[in-house]
Amino acid sequence: MGKKLLLLGLAVAFIISLNGCASSRKKDLEIQGLRNQVTALESQTPVKTEEAVVEQVSVETMESLDKTGETKERPSARQIQAALKNAGYYEGVIDGKIGRQSRQAIRDFQKANNLSVDGKVGKKTWAALKEYLQKKVK
Numbered sequence: 001m002g003k004k005l006l007l008l009g010l011a012v013a014f015i016i017s018l019n020g021c022a023s024s025r026k027k028d029l030e031i032q033g034l035r036n037q038v039t040a041l042e043s044q045t046p047v048k049t050e051e052a053v054v055e056q057v058s059v060e061t062m063e064s065l066d067k068t069g070e071t072k073e074r075p076s077a078r079q080i081q082a083a084l085k086n087a088g089y090y091e092g093v094i095d096g097k098i099g100r101q102s103r104q105a106i107r108d109f110q111k112a113n114n115l116s117v118d119g120k121v122g123k124k125t126w127a128a129l130k131e132y133l134q135k136k137v138k
Helices: 002-063 077-087 100-112 123-133
Strands: none
Touching: 077 100, 077 123, 100 123
16 A cells, blocks of 8 residues: 555656646747747847937938038047948947047048048048938948
């Protein structure tokens, strides 16, 4: 009789443990599904952020123009990056930081436009580059 109760108890414990594993697997699948959705949303975020930054740069540009259509001051790093991106020379994120990738894009733009290649946006480079703030070419 004791062996039968022991076997019955083991069988019940085994069935309960199997049931727990099934619900655990279901939760794991749900968690993985949620992780996949988060990953998909995160991959869309840089695109939306980039579009918002380009729009903000356009607004900043319009605000910085005087009556003659000339900029009142030096362009911001974000304006430079946005113009380079629109011109097809910059593939990075518009973050307002002129780093190695931005400087290389400036040099490439200068070379393609027969400007002095120094990696800096001076008056001549900006005069050629600023038209790309509002329009995409490449």
